[in-house]
Amino acid sequence: MEKTTVNAFRILILCVFMAMMGLGIVSPILPNYASDLGATGVMIGLIYSAFSVSRAALQTPVGRFADSYSKKRIIVIGLAAYTVTSILYTFVSSPESLIAVRFVHGVGSAMVMPVAMAYAILLTPRGQEGRYMGYMNTALFSGFAAGPLLGGYLYENFSIDVVFRAMSALVFLSLVLTVLFVPEEGSLGLQRERPRVSFRRILTNRKLAGIFVYRAVNALGRGTIMGFLPLFAVQTLGISGSVIGLILSMGIFANAVLQTPMGVLADRYDRNLLLIAGGLISSAGYFFVTGSRGS
Secondary structure (H helix, E strand, O other): OOHHHHHHHHHHHHHHHHHHHHHHOOOOOHHHHHHHOOOOHHHHHHHHHHHHHHHHHHHHHHHHHHHHOOHHHHHHHHHHHHHHHHHHHHHOOOHHHHHHHHHHHHHHHHOOHHHHHHHHHHHOOOOOHHHHHHHHHHHHHHHHHHHHHHHHHHHHHOOHHHHHHHHHHHHHHHHHHHHHHOOOHHHHOOOOOOOOOOHHHHHHOHHHHHHHHHHHHHHHHHHHHHHHHHHHHHHOOOOOHHHHHHHHHHHHHHHHHHHHHHHHHHHHOOHHHHHHHHHHHHHHHHHHHOOOOOO
């Protein structure tokens, strides 16, 4: 990799870390915050789903648009939406308004992470995609792991508004770094010719369809844990906000630490076996959560 490309990759990694830290900072407090607003279990599910629905609906069209437009500009617009949404959290007064804010938050997310990953692929040397995507995913999960720790601490020692302001500040810093230091991909001469493939064609490929289902089920389990584990921890175990943040961070941090070595393994060994092993381990972890009880 040339020096300018290396620097661009490093800056992109830092921006992803900051943005994900801002996203993760609300994880330990959002379910209980929603409960305090009067949200039922179904409403809490809708609050989390609103983010995922808007993000899922927009990721594909945004990704297609990013292939023919400036990826940097799309990331900047997404981070700006993130920043504004972070401020809107402080004005929420009902479960319904929180659902609306989460929906807008998902729109911003659809314009940041998928496009940042696509930009990272352009910066990646051919044949080393697993290794460099491991670096990118390490930054992503490290930021998301650090967020709950910081959010739990701020909530326990200050207030929930401080948590939202910290989220806004982190995302805004990522926005500034992107504007100032992430170059336009055209200025680096980065273009990889790729054939256009329809979503229907992807689903007719058995292997890709299997990966799609695997990721969807994995996300379902992860979303359930993130949405209801904090409530379970408070109402059943009597755990404080900072400890909830630590619990959430531990799993995400383990994910972050293993991203790069798993990327290297994926370049060398059977990826199907790695997927199966990872799925079995994750399933066991979800199962044992149900047996947790306070001392």
